Amino acid sequence: MLWKRNGKPAVKGNDLSAYIDEASEIEGKYTFAGTVMLNGKFTGEISTNDTLIIGDKGVINATVRAGVVLVSGEVVGNILATERVELRGSARVFGDVEAPVIVVEEGVLFEGHCRMTKTRPSDHPAAAVAPQRDLSVISLKR
Numbered sequence: 001m002l003w004k005r006n007g008k009p010a011v012k013g014n015d016l017s018a019y020i021d022e023a024s025e026i027e028g029k030y031t032f033a034g035t036v037m038l039n040g041k042f043t044g045e046i047s048t049n050d051t052l053i054i055g056d057k058g059v060i061n062a063t064v065r066a067g068v069v070l071v072s073g074e075v076v077g078n079i080l081a082t083e084r085v086e087l088r089g090s091a092r093v094f095g096d097v098e099a100p101v102i103v104v105e106e107g108v109l110f111e112g113h114c115r116m117t118k119t120r121p122s123d124h125p126a127a128a129v130a131p132q133r134d135l136s137v138i139s140l141k142r
Helices: none
Strands: 018-020 025-031 035-038 041-047 051-054 059-071 074-076 079-087 092-094 097-099 101-104 109-111 114-116
Touching: 097 101, 101 114
Parallel strands: 018 035, 025 041, 035 051, 041 059, 051 059, 059 074, 059 079, 074 092, 079 097, 079 101, 092 109, 097 114
Antiparallel strands: none
16 A cells, blocks of 8 residues: 555545546556556556556556556556656566656566656755764764
């Protein structure tokens, strides 16, 4: 399950904006807001600032740009996320993955490059402040 920073689950069963089941086949550009679960076939480009869940039966041949991407199915193409990508046990990914947080579970088939990016400064304002010196470490001069 995906968790938000406040400790509450980010996705519940009834929080889906859309569900595309395994009998569906879509081609083109798909842009949405909210959380979408895709269990069908999709070819083209997917773009959102929110959450995309690719189910066990999902077969995606596309470039994916999203906030959070959870993959249990198959993706042929690059995945770029601004928050995190999770490749779950049955996932098959053939392409590059780029995100600040990348989780790869045991059993995943991943062929591509993995790049962990920095989070945006606006996401973590405390990170923009200069770090304080650790006073528990004392340098010894010889």
